[in-house]
Amino acid sequence: MAAELVGGALLSAFLQVAFDRLASPQLLDFFRRRKLDEKLLANLNIMLHFINALADDAELKQFTESYVKEWLVDVKEAVFDAEDLLGEIDYELTRCQVEAQYEPQTFTHKKNKKIESGMKEVLEKLEYLANQKGDLGLKEGTYSDDNDRSGSRVSQKLPSSSLVVESVIYGRDAEKDIIINWLTSETDNPNQPSILSIVGMGGLGKTTLAQHVYSDPKIEDAKFDIKAWVCVSDHFHVLTVTRTILEAITNQKDDSENLEMVHKKLKEKLLGKRFLLVLDDVWNEKREEWEAVRTSLRYGAPGSRIIVTTRDEKVASNMRSEVHLLKQLGEDECWKVFENHALKDGDFELNDELMKVGRRIVKKCKGLPLALKTIGCLLRTKSSISDWKNILESDIWELPKEHNEIIPALFLSYHYLPSHLKRCFAYCALFPKDYEFVKEELILMWMTQNFLLCPEQIRLPEEVGEEYFNDLLSRCFFNQSSVVG
Ligand SMILES: Nc1ncnc2c1ncn2[C@@H]1O[C@H](COP(=O)(O)OP(=O)(O)OP(=O)(O)O)[C@@H](O)[C@H]1O
Ligand SMILES: [Mg+2]
Structure with a gap:
């Protein structure tokens, strides 16, 4: 479910990286040895903790208030800048340690200045954003501290x-029967193979239903020579999808980079065979791309079937498939x-x-x-x-x-x-x-x-x-x- 949550919701998670870097004793030592302004480090730490205390509330409010959403984007940029800077210092630290083994260290004044001015710039940005707390109506929360392991203690008992x-699948008996009937019935479809799309919003249970259909013993009656399951997901590249279908059928990795070659191999495998193919989670809206994949699937024997799961009805219609709208x-x-x-x-x-x-x-x-x-x-x-x-x-x-x-x-x-x-x-x-x-x-x-x-x-x-x-x-x-x- 990670992708669904990416949005602006992960600030508190990313801030942790900066805290970890700031907690390193070598960093303070680095500042002292180079006579850099230690106060900058302390202020950055305070400021990031202050922002972190607002993160929980902001992550909630971003969905209802567009200003908060914009604020979160700006904060995230400033935090990334801070992380970049700390990363650079980290690199400098390692470099100095390595070089010190061979020659006396040379701290250039220019580099020191760069670090300090970079730090000041990030601090200014963060201060400016922190000052918007009142205008945006953000409340400080008691964000869970790293030492708070209560959550993990509870769930250890699970x-x-x-x-x-x-x-366990609930409330899908009727829908399962409909799909199994479609799979096992004889139809004179000139457009081989027949396709059925299970359509519905994310999390409605399309994949789960398809999985239960796929592994139902009644499917044996349909006497498919080949059964294959392919998870298509976000990227629909003709070569990749065709090759993944081939791999699912042969149970073997295929490294061909040439579409012609893959088509030929797939055609050989499918020729005269009755197959059941599940294409799970299809997003592709381009008909030509689907047609290019379909070319070699045409060689299957009559009665071959493809089940597609997709969130988008347009995808289903582009594939010229029958549509089964999944209900809540x-x-x-x-x-x-x-x-x-x-x-x-x-x-x-x-x-x-x-x-x-x-x-x-x-x-x-x-x-x-x-x-x-x-x-x-x-x-x-x-x-x-x-x-x-x-x-x-x-x-x-x-x-x-x-x-x-x-x-x-x-x-x-x-x-x-x-x-x-x-x-x-x-x-x-x-x-x-x-x-x-x-x-x-x-x-x-x-x-x-x-x-x-x-x-x-x-x-x-x-x-x-x-x-x-x-x-x-x-x-x-x-x-x-x-x-x-
Ligand atoms: N009928 C059901 N009974 C019990 N649990 C279900 C049922 N349908 C789905 N689930 C559970 O809900 C979760 C989401 O289902 P699933 O992954 O099938 O959704 P989806 O429609 O394919 O979503 P997406 O569009 O994101 O691919 C799964 O973890 C599954 O275990
Ligand atoms: Mg799914």
Whole structure:
């Protein structure tokens, strides 16, 4: 869900990088040895903490107030400038250490001046932005400190069974039957292969439905010779998509850089075979590009089918597909999805008080499984009725229509993350949507970014990374990848 949240929402996460650099004793030492103005460092630290205290409130208000949104953009630029400058100093520090081993250090007056003037410039910008606090009506918050590990303590108790979320699907029986019927029925479609698009907004459950259809035993009746699942996502390059389809069919990596070659191989594989292909998360609106991909798919035997999932009906019509508009879940199913995630391990139902507030929260999720699941996961970490009421009464639900690309439930759930997790999660937002993270690789990346807090080296960074990862997973910030095929 990272991409959905990128917007302006991640300031507090990025500020942490600057705090870490400022906390380094070598930095102060560097300033002292070069006789640079230490006050500049102290002021930068104070100013960034002041801005950080406003970040929570600003991140909320940006959705309703455009001035706050602009302010956040400016603040982010100033923070990046500060980080750049600290990065440069860091580089200078390392360079001096290395050079000192071979020759006496030469501190140039010019470089010192540059650092000081850069620092002053950043400070001026930040001061100017901090002074707008009153005009913008921003309140200082008690942002969660790095040492506040309460969030992670709570979630450590969470059951691992919640990780296999896709195995439970509510309220989609009828829709599943419709799609399975379409797959198994005989139609005389001259435009081989037949295509059906499952269309609906983000988080409505298109992929989940397609996955359940794909792995349903009834599909056996349709006697497909080949089944393949391809996650298309943001970038629709003809060569890449065609090659990914080929790879999904052959289960082998293909390095061909030539479209002709890939088409030829795909044609050979499909010739006379009845296939089922799922193209998940298609965004491409250009008909010609789709036609170029379709060229070799025509060689499949009659009865071949393609299921597409997309948020956009235009995409579906460009692919000349039938359209299945996915509906929001009904009230009862909504409750089931929510309860499934909100219940603590071993509990069978919520107590009356929580249930009452829970029902009202569920209404605000507007039938969207992703919202229900995310908010359910968030509330599982909170047992007090006052926490539930706070979430019910949050302003975030009232986001104006034009900001609907961010589901309020997702933002709420991000908002309540402790800062050490916000930072790690924000880092994931730099990767493309649907990017499949490998846990160990991601932990290594967090380690290189210095995101993992290992007080007094009591625990290994790998252990801390694993805890953070599991914490984000149990709060539904990652979807467990299901190996389809
Ligand atoms: N019917 C359902 N019952 C329970 N959980 C569901 C249901 N449908 C979806 N979910 C859960 O909601 C989440 C979002 O679903 P999914 O990824 O299928 O949405 P999507 O429509 O494909 O979104 P996107 O447009 O972003 O790709 C998933 O984690 C899934 O586990
Ligand atoms: Mg999807």
